[in-house]
Amino acid sequence: MAGPRSDHHVILRVVAKPLIPIIALFALYVHFHGDYSPGGGFQAGVIIVVAVVLYALVFGITPAMRAVPPVFARSLAALGFIIFAGVGVWALVMGGNFLDYDVLFNEEPGGHMGQHYGIIAVEVGVLFAVAGSMLSIFYAFAGRVTEIKDEDW
Amino acid sequence: MIAGYSGADLAIALINVLLLGLLFVVGVAIARMRSLFAIVMLSGIYSLISATWFVALDAVDVAFTEAAVGAGISTALLLGAMLLTARTAKPEKGAMQIVPILVVLATGAMLVYATIDLPAFGDPDSPANTYVGTDYLERTPKEIAVPNIVTAVLASYRGFDTLGETGVVFTAALAVILLLGFGERSLSATFNRKKDKQ
Numbered sequence: 166m167a168g169p170r171s172d173h174h175v176i177l178r179v180v181a182k183p184l185i186p187i188i189a190l191f192a193l194y195v196h197f198h199g200d201y202s203p204g205g206g207f208q209a210g211v212i213i214v215v216a217v218v219l220y221a222l223v224f225g226i227t228p229a230m231r232a233v234p235p236v237f238a239r240s241l242a243a244l245g246f247i248i249f250a251g252v253g254v255w256a257l258v259m260g261g262n263f264l265d266y267d268v269l270f271n272e273e274p275g276g277h278m279g280q281h282y283g284i285i286a287v288e289v290g291v292l293f294a295v296a297g298s299m300l301s302i303f304y305a306f307a308g309r310v311t312e313i314k315d316e317d318w
Numbered sequence: 319m320i321a322g323y324s325g326a327d328l329a330i331a332l333i334n335v336l337l338l339g340l341l342f343v344v345g346v347a348i349a350r351m352r353s354l355f356a357i358v359m360l361s362g363i364y365s366l367i368s369a370t371w372f373v374a375l376d377a378v379d380v381a382f383t384e385a386a387v388g389a390g391i392s393t394a395l396l397l398g399a400m401l402l403t404a405r406t407a408k409p410e411k412g413a414m415q416i417v418p419i420l421v422v423l424a425t426g427a428m429l430v431y432a433t434i435d436l437p438a439f440g441d442p443d444s445p446a447n448t449y450v451g452t453d454y455l456e457r458t459p460k461e462i463a464v465p466n467i468v469t470a471v472l473a474s475y476r477g478f479d480t481l482g483e484t485g486v487v488f489t490a491a492l493a494v495i496l497l498l499g500f501g502e503r504s505l506s507a508t509f510n511r512k513k514d515k516q
Contacts, residue, residue, distance in 0.1 A: 195382075199466065199469055200464050200465060200466055200469055201465050201466055202466060203378040203379045203381075203382045203466070203468070204379075204382055205469055205472065205473070207383065207483075208382050208383055208386045208387075211386040211387050211390060211391050212386055212390070214391060215386070215390045215391060215394070218391070218394045222394070230501075230502070235500050235501055235502050239491070239495065239500070242488055242491055243488070245484070245488075246484055246485065246488045249480075249481055249484055250481065253477075253481065263478070264477040264478055264481065266474060266477075277462065277463040280461070280462045280463065280464070280474060281463070281464070283473075283474070284462075284464065284469065284470075284473040284474055287473050287477060287480070288469075288473060290484065291480065291484050294484045294487060294488050295484070295487055297491070298487045298488050298490065298491035299391055299395075299487075299491070301491040301494070301495055301500075301501075302395055302490065302491050302494045302495075303391075303394060303395060303398060304500065304501035304502075305494045305495055305497075305498040305499060305500065305501040306395060306398030306399050306401075306402065306494070306498065306501070307398040307401075307501065308499075308500070308501020308502060309401075309402055309498060309499075309501065
């Protein structure tokens, strides 16, 4: 954890550090490739949180909270849910049913733009809500302990 | 060969037996352990083996979610929760050990009895593959035009369900925050310590 730099976790730090951006990049791939392959907002949200959790486990909870503040995490969760529900309300305003993406852009029958962008918007909402919620839960648990010593494990 | 399996089918059957056997061993190990750290780690392993088994069953989306949520984030969350409590579980006394095993055996017997009525794995005439499943497969290219039908069902046809799931995750975070606080105490504690030193 966030001990002096000369401790015996140096190999762990060196190995974990390059993994963190790769995990974050993989999360974006999982998210934006969700239309074509397994995956989507839910899995991508969890994977992106795993990157932050790995950072917190290796470098300590306080640097992680400085990199991704808890305020940001919980705002992101609320924003994601608002985006998802907002797409539903958008469809209502356009004269369709709740979450009926066909009416989003007033297109001709047979057009798929509404479905396409509706799904993308909803998936972004899921990504934000899941990532923010999971990170808030992790901070709530891990933030109770100021510093985790090796003996505590 | 064994019970009429041959070739690739035999390999898949053996892999299934191996994975389920590993799940059983891990489950028994979790039940017998007292160290919470080892239990959390073993439950992560359990999730990872289940994810592998889901891949063997061609349920790739489920496997992906299980690997990310079950083996990834919930192991980390359980580790965080474990630090807030004792390190070992209290051993159960005498008669209390009998009740759980009876419950487990009864539930297991009921589940095995229920599998007798299940359709065979991959049966094209099973209820899951006939009514609404084929409907989605036929309609998705025309109506949604998304290559991954799971995404089409999840985000469009069953969008309302997914909204509810997202709400559940959000509510879980709210509940944990209400119970434990925002977790910013450690951040402010570190800042205060630095101020005291200066």
